[in-house]
Amino acid sequence: MELKHLAIRELVKENEDAPARITDRGGIIPTTEPIANQLFDTLNAAFSRRSSLTHGSFNNENEEGYPFISAFESFVSSDWNEESFTTLTDKSMTQLAAAINNPSAHTAHGGYVLFALYASDRYEYLLIALVRDKASIGFDNDLHPTEVMEVNLDQLHQGARINISTFKKKQDSYLSFIGSKEKGEITHYFSNAFGCTDVTPSRKSTGELIRAARDFCNQNNMTDRKEEVVEDVVSYLERQRTEKESANLHDIENLFDAYIPPEQAETAAGTFGSFANKGPYNVSQEFQPHTSTINRFAKLKVKSDNWSLDFTKRNLGDLNAGKDIEFDEDNGRIIINRLPSKVVNQLREALEQEES
Structure with missing residues (x-):
């Protein structure tokens, strides 16, 4: 994998009633620094481990309601330099702050927002993730235990990944975002901020x-x-x-x-x-x-000029398979077994009508 750009920003929300605000801390992290690639590898692995990803595409029917979509499209058509990447992160943070300030997400918390532009195999991706700190134990110069705060990269609270290559080809499912088993709008503020609202059909x-x-x-x-x-x-x-x-x-x-x-x-x-x-x-x-x-997988409808059959595939088998409907390929026949008495009566009545 090739890490092309990395940025870290901070979104602060002190309590449920306080508005979210974007701090001046953070920005572009040089990808030449070994720690930058180590951080990205950990972040990408944490996202890839999630087995509850929801897939989809942008809500293109309401681009005005999701400014990130147009910002992302502008970035994709640019030179992908540090300046254009910074512009994209700025607009992303503005949208994220607006989403978390929505009354339906008032219990959500802020954190550190990581933006990573990278290439893997034949694809290029943009990964956006929200992480927070956690308390840990360290030692000071005198080896006295002390509490330290570290970023919990293994625990992604929210995340979205855009397959830029697939997006440019206008294919389905170029978006993947972390889902949640919880109910309520609070679990969707992150994906909504980035226009990830139109899930895979x-x-x-x-x-x-x-x-x-x-x-x-x-x-x-x-x-x-x-x-x-x-x-x-x-x-x-x-x-x-x-x-x-x-x-x-x-x-x-x-x-x-x-x-x-x-x-x-x-x-x-x-x-x-x-x-x-x-x-x-x-x-x-x-x-x-x-x-x-x-129905395409469960049912089969076959017809000739003078008749048609409509049945579930689980009832179809080869000759002598014991299924309700058997296909005798050698003799060009379909055999229907175990006819219900109602069907037997209907067939008998039809024949009697023909004879009279």
């Missing part, structure tokens, strides 16, 4: 979840049960949709753990959520199942 998260499920099975010695696993994932999505509930990667991870072979448990158990949450799938930690996408 449910259609994309639903489809990518299925793709991630298949790839995870292929990579973890579960190929023979892949279709069974996918069927369970689709069934879970159908239940959540029917009950008007969100799908959650934690629930699906538990579903996967029941299928993982014992010899794979130590390395694979409890990892599907992180696997699907990161690239290339970028499935949001929580999302609304997309109806037509579920």
Whole structure:
């Protein structure tokens, strides 16, 4: 990874009733300093470890309401020098102060805001994170224990990362931001300040979840049960949709753990959520199942000139598979087993009408 620019700023909010203010402390940190790269490595690792990232894009329908979006677009089209990076951090801090001063976020606290522009593999990123200090124990010159304050880089309170390369190509899901299990606007002030309000479309998260499920099975010695696993994932999505509930990667991870072979448990158990949450799938930690996408995986509709069949895929199998619908490819037939008595009566009545 190549760290191109690094800046640290401070946002102070003494108590719930006090307004947030931007201090004069901080600014650009030379990337030639070894400590700068060490700080960035720790920060980036902390962000990458998060398994509850939400993915999405800017709210382009309301750019006026999110000035950071236009500031970021101006920066992307600039030379990316120290001056343009400073301008971006200044505007970012102004937006963050405005967001934290919103009445709905009055219980939120300030902290140190870190801005890192870096390149990794074929992509370029902007990472913005909020960290705070923590009390620790140190020694003075006489080796007397004393309390010292240090920055807790391992604990990110808020964070957002923009894949600049993907953004420039106008692709989906170039934003990743730290989600929260808590309810309320306070948990969203950081992402809202940067226009991270338009989460990945449910259609994309639903489809990518299925793709991630298949790839995870292929990579973890579960190929023979892949279709069974996918069927369970689709069934879970159908239940959540029917009950008007969100799908959650934690629930699906538990579903996967029941299928993982014992010899794979130590390395694979409890990892599907992180696997699907990161690239290339970028499935949001929580999302609304997309109806037509579920149906594409769950149902199959086949038709000829004179007839059509509409059924769930879990009921389809090869000849003699014991499924309700069997496909006899050699003879070009579809066999429907275990017809309900109601259907039998309907078919009989139809034939009797033809004969009369």
